[in-house]
Amino acid sequence: MDQDFYCLHSEMCKTLANEKRQRILGALRTSELSVSRIVEATGMSQANASQHLSILRSKGVVKARREGNKVFYSITNPKIIQAFDLISEVMQEVLADQSHMIDDVIEHPIDPT
Amino acid sequence: MDQDFYCLHSEMCKTLANEKRQRILGALRTSELSVSRIVEATGMSQANASQHLSILRSKGVVKARREGNKVFYSITNPKIIQAFDLISEVMQEVLADQSHMIDDVIEHPIDPT
DNA sequence: TTAGAACATTCATATATCCTTATGTACCCC
DNA sequence: GGGGTACATAAGGATATATGAATGTTCTAA
Known part of the structure; x- marks a missing residue:
């Protein structure tokens, strides 16, 4: 793996990793829009x-x-849309797993002794 | 689209959007590792x-x-690996497009008049 | 039970990111 | 050219993130 690879990769992620920018991409996913529309x-x-x-x-x-x-x-x-959607799936599955884990804790509390 | 959706989504992206964490995920993509191995x-x-x-x-x-x-x-x-790889592809294509654009500018300079 | 290895956490500081306000630029119409 | 609309940029202060140093914790082994 190239030296700069992870750096470039994280740069790209960082660009996508912002709520406002995600909203913009969400608005643009079906068609182009003027700034005022955005x-x-x-x-x-x-x-x-x-x-x-x-x-x-x-x-x-x-x-x-x-x-x-x-x-x-x-x-x-x-592909930006694809990546966006794939991360959505990951997010939802992770959230689902986490709530299962919470359910488990509620049903089988961890014994602190 | 849910109100919190973009927020959650950007949270997930933010988690991935760091060079060091990407290196860790890169190291973990084939197998589990102890902290010292990481x-x-x-x-x-x-x-x-x-x-x-x-x-x-x-x-x-x-x-x-x-x-x-x-x-x-x-x-x-x-799917985290899939998302990782998809963003790699996007990154490479974007970089390729950008260098084409630079070529275009070199071959067909923009007339400032 | 003490020593040491493996890992986690805390704290302080440096740095980066974000948003608001204010101002600048490009275009259209009269 | 002047005024208005659409968009871009700059400066600033607030907030968040990242990192190194120091300290805790958990486990093993003797």
């Missing part, structure tokens, strides 16, 4: 949305297209 | 490895099993 869909401030879009763009996750007054953003690579 | 494989300090393992464990990404003196860690869900 602001509407996500409920964040315009400045904040632009900042996150700038980060996503600089990491190659989304691309921008100007059309007159507006700028339309879209996801560059459909 | 320390060897990743080159980080014992305390730091324990700290990151604690984070991974608290988020349900890895699980621990004590055997006498040692504690063996393993990845809880094989």
Whole structure:
């Protein structure tokens, strides 16, 4: 495994690992949207949305297209959606496992002696 | 989409979005390992490895099993490896696209007028 | 029960990230 | 050109994250 690999990999993850940026990607998963639409869909401030879009763009996750007054953003690579969904599955399975573990503890309390 | 969904999702991503933790997951992808083996494989300090393992464990990404003196860690869900690899692919494709874009700029410089 | 190995935790500090406010730039229409 | 809309960027202070050093804990073996 290449020296920089984990660093690059974690950079990509870090880009995706933010609630606001996830909301943006969630909004963009079906179609491209203008910034003002993204602001509407996500409920964040315009400045904040632009900042996150700038980060996503600089990491190659989304691309921008100007059309007159507006700028339309879209996801560059459909695998980003796949990765997003796969992590959703992992998250749900992990949560399910954790609640089973809690059930076990409730039904079979750990003896502290 | 649930209110907390993006928050949970970004929490999971944040857990994965760290170079050291990625190294640990990379070391664990084929088999479980004791902490000392993980320390060897990743080159980080014992305390730091324990700290990151604690984070991974608290988020349900890895699980621990004590055997006498040692504690063996393993990845809880094989989909975590899938997600890891998928993000690798995304990363490589994004990097490839970016270098094409740089080529384009070199071959067809943007006219500043 | 003491020594030592393997691992976990705490604390303090450095660094990075995030968001708000304010300001700047690009485009359209009159 | 002037004004308005859409978007981008900069500066700042608040919050979160990462790391090393020091200290605890758990187990084994003698």
